[in-house]
Amino acid sequence: MRLQGLLRRALPGGERSDDRRHGKFGWALLAVGGLAAVLLLLVMTGAFDSAFAQGSPFGMRPSARAAPEFGGIVGWLLAKQAEFYRMLSGLIRAAKVDGAAVWGLLGLSFIYGIFHAAGPGHGKAVISSYLLANEETWRRGITLSFASSLLQASVAVLLVGIAAVALNATAKSMNSAVRAIEMVSYGLIALVGIRLTWVKGRAFIHSLRDWRARQVGDDPAPLAPIAHDHTHAAHEPPHSHVHGHGHAHAHEHAHAEHAHHGEGGHDHAAHDHSAHAHAHHHHQHATAAMHQHDEQRHETHDHAAHEHDDHCGHSHGPDPEQLAGSGGWQRGLSAIIAVGLRPCSGAILVLVFALAQGLFWAGVASTFVMGLGTAITVATIATFAVGAKSVAKRIAAHRAGGGVFILRGVEAAAAVLVLFFGVALLAGYMVTERMI
């Protein structure tokens, strides 16, 4: 019923029956719009061809073709990284007799990491979609990229360290371990996707209703700050305690975070002011201090004390200390783990090869330097995603309700994309790195 309350907020004075009708309409539009957007993107990029080539339920295989051919920059990147990768083993071998070769190994590992991340891989896609779907800063994007890369390198080292060095496990059992980790990782991606889709889908419907209301009301852009009350129904965020922090935390937060962060332990997408009927897209709070919400005060939360202007973009991002704070880390943790849990096949092969040469430590160093290179590339892509989002947000600010509506639609589509990646990876429809 929270949803209906939400919808009622969007259309003040709207009839209840009207709400229901619009609710259905909204869901239908969300489903159709989201799916259409995702499908269009996939078809456009030819992703289906390759993504479903392996293990396709329809038994389709690219017939009479050699290895998939990538043209242009992607083809060149693939050729290069394959070349770099093949050079790694030679350098590890050389390091056995000549200590100085280790520097060459580290340098090559770094370059390989950069190139490797620039090529195909689901991690970047998930992180970028995640960033598109959320209100995130470039700082957070970079943090996410580095944290997930570091985790990925650590998992590879731990796995080979425990399985091969300590237990002398066979390739077969290491493969099984990787597969188990993979499944958990993909499942987590799907879960993050489900949650994002739910939250962003609702925000999208909200903005859709808002937009439609404006069309009907012929009131394109109310500019003046208007005081309005929030009922609890509308205000209550869809608490999702994925990270296991309790209610005490959920009701005590800085208002700056309260309004802008759509991701993490408590999600305030439904509370987004840009989607309100009054289109107060950008608001600054008179008091930046921590609000102490108890249940009673939460019931009627008065926004009259806040300053509103008519810009959509919530341009004031979180402070660095906020990012470093517990809330900051927790919000991105699910994405970091979902993406970083799965070790890179190349790193495992390098580690085992180094172990066989009696130079396990060189493999460990190589793996972490590789991770550093990977992080730099992923961070670059993530920054691009965040930048594109902020440009779109700024533009949406000038486009009355329609802009916000499109923005929320893109967010919802990106959320569906994360879900799609998770499901496709889980179902094995999507080709990604694998061990044989």
Added chain:
Amino acid sequence: MARRATASLCGFAGMAALVAAISTMTVTAVSAHPHVWVTMTSEVVYAPDGSVTGVRHAWTFDDMYSAFATQGIESKTKGVFTREELAPLAAENATSLKEFEFFTFAKLDGRKAEFGDATDYWAEYKDSLLTLHFTLPLQTPAKARRVDLEVYDPTYFVDFSFAKENPLVLKNAPSNCQLSVKKPSDAEVNAKIQSLGEAFFAQADASNYGANFANKVSVRCR
């Protein structure tokens, strides 16, 4: 009104940027570069009556994968594996490769050939390289004027190429049959190079590029 029109234009630009961003990611999400390299020497096996009965493969893995595959396998001498010690590994590969149709795609006179389970499989370890031997029997042996054999991994995780020396041997083949290793035609190479663009040509040594095609062989009988 003018301001609105401009805003709309900007809006389109912004959305285009977002779409481009997602597209890039989607493209990057589909495939990987090879992590395993296999150098092959194969045989097309004939019955006394001249019909093709199957294909016999010898796949030599690259050094990294060889180390990975033999990790944890018990051996009397460290770093040396006997055929017996590698027997479980060979059996496991012969079974698990079935899921991937042994990456082997053959045509007899243009018709797709169906293979049965792998037989006569064994593995050897020499100079730190692992080689897997196995035979793929045709489900129905047949005479064919032309046999086309292609080995590839559609996901390109494994890079297959025939050895430069003796890529394919014809065993008990009728005397009128000849091997032809399919080298890429000039047109194919040119198309490839063009798709890579001038920049590639300027920066990289493209002379080896044709090696990517060297995973097809064919036998023709007059």
